[in-house]
Amino acid sequence: METASLTLTRRIKAEPEKVYAAWIDPAQLIRWFGPGQVRQDTVRAEIDLRPGGRYRISFDNDGGTYNEVGGVYREVVPNARLVFTWAWHSTPERESLVTVSLAPDGDGTLLTLIHAQFLDAETRDRHREGWLSVLDKLAGFLA
Numbered sequence: 001m002e003t004a005s006l007t008l009t010r011r012i013k014a015e016p017e018k019v020y021a022a023w024i025d026p027a028q029l030i031r032w033f034g035p036g037q038v039r040q041d042t043v044r045a046e047i048d049l050r051p052g053g054r055y056r057i058s059f060d061n062d063g064g065t066y067n068e069v070g071g072v073y074r075e076v077v078p079n080a081r082l083v084f085t086w087a088w089h090s091t092p093e094r095e096s097l098v099t100v101s102l103a104p105d106g107d108g109t110l111l112t113l114i115h116a117q118f119l120d121a122e123t124r125d126r127h128r129e130g131w132l133s134v135l136d137k138l139a140g141f142l143a
Contacts, residue, residue, distance in 0.1 A: 003116065003117045003119070004118040004119075004121045004123070004124035005114065005115060005116035005117065005118065005124065006053070006114070006115050006116075006124050006127065006128045006131070007112065007113070007114045007116045008112070008113045008116075008128070008131055008132065009111065009112045009113075010028075010107055010108070010110075010111045010113075010135045010138075010139060011105055011108055011110055011111075012109045012110075012111055012139050012142055013026060013106075013107070013108045013142065013143055014108060014137065014143075015104070015108070016079045016080065016102040016103070016104055016109045016143040017079050017083060018109075018142055019109045019110075019111060019138075019142060020078065020079045020080070020102055021125075022138060022142060023082060023100060024047060024049050024082070024126055024143060025047075026039060026045040026046065026047050028114065029043075029045045029047070029057070030043040030045050030074075030139075030142070031043075032134075032138050032139055033045070033057060033059075033138075033139035034057075034059045034133075034134065034137070034139045035061075035129070035130040035133040036133040036137075037061045037063075037135060038057065038060070038061055038062075038080075039060045039061065039062060039063045040057045042059050042060040043058070043059040043115070043129075044056075044057070044058045044059070044129065045057045045058075048073075049074060049076055050076060050079075051073055051074060051075060051076055052072060052073065053072070053076075054071070054072050054073075055070055055071060055072075055073065055084065056068065056069075056070035057069050057070065063086060064084060066089065067088070067089075068085065068089040068090075069086060069087065069088050069089070070085045070089070070100075071082065071086050071087055071095070072085050072134065074097075075099075075104060076136050079101075079102060080101065080103055081099070081100065081101050081102065082098075082099070082100045082133055083097065083098070083100075084094075084098050085097055086098045086115070091125045092117050094123070095117070096115060096117040096118050097115070097116050098113065098114070098115050098116075099112075099113070099114040099119050100112075100113050101113075101114075104142075107129060111135070111138075113131060113135065115127055126137035132133065
């Protein structure tokens with residue numbers, strides 16, 4: 001049975017080292033992570049960056065609803081690739097897999113995000129909207 005997945009690419013005007021740091025440094029991640037309706041002052045991040053290490057990100061949306069996502073790093077290649085599981089605290093049984101790949105692209109970085117193993121197309125589509133917003137915020141943070 002094939003599962004739903006999505007692939008997004010984004011050119012970011014920053015070197016791969018800076019883009020990578022924005023993903024792995026909690027102090028940076030909390031400044032840009034989350035979809036558009038996130039109250040940025042509520043974002044919290046804990047990162048144990050190593051294969052088998054865990055991460056947890058939490059935030060409130062504009063309506064005050066608490067959200068928390070976390071998982072385990074499966075692959076960590078500095079300045080090039082992160083692979084991690086992804087599960088919301090409200091639905092831990094719905095674990096999916098995220099791969100973030102970074103490649104030098106002129107004076108910037110080509111970021112490719114693949115989010116795979118969704119339960120269904122509806123869940124994939126909701127995540128697509130969230131990731132598009134997240135990547136917009138990341139590009140703005142690094143501009």
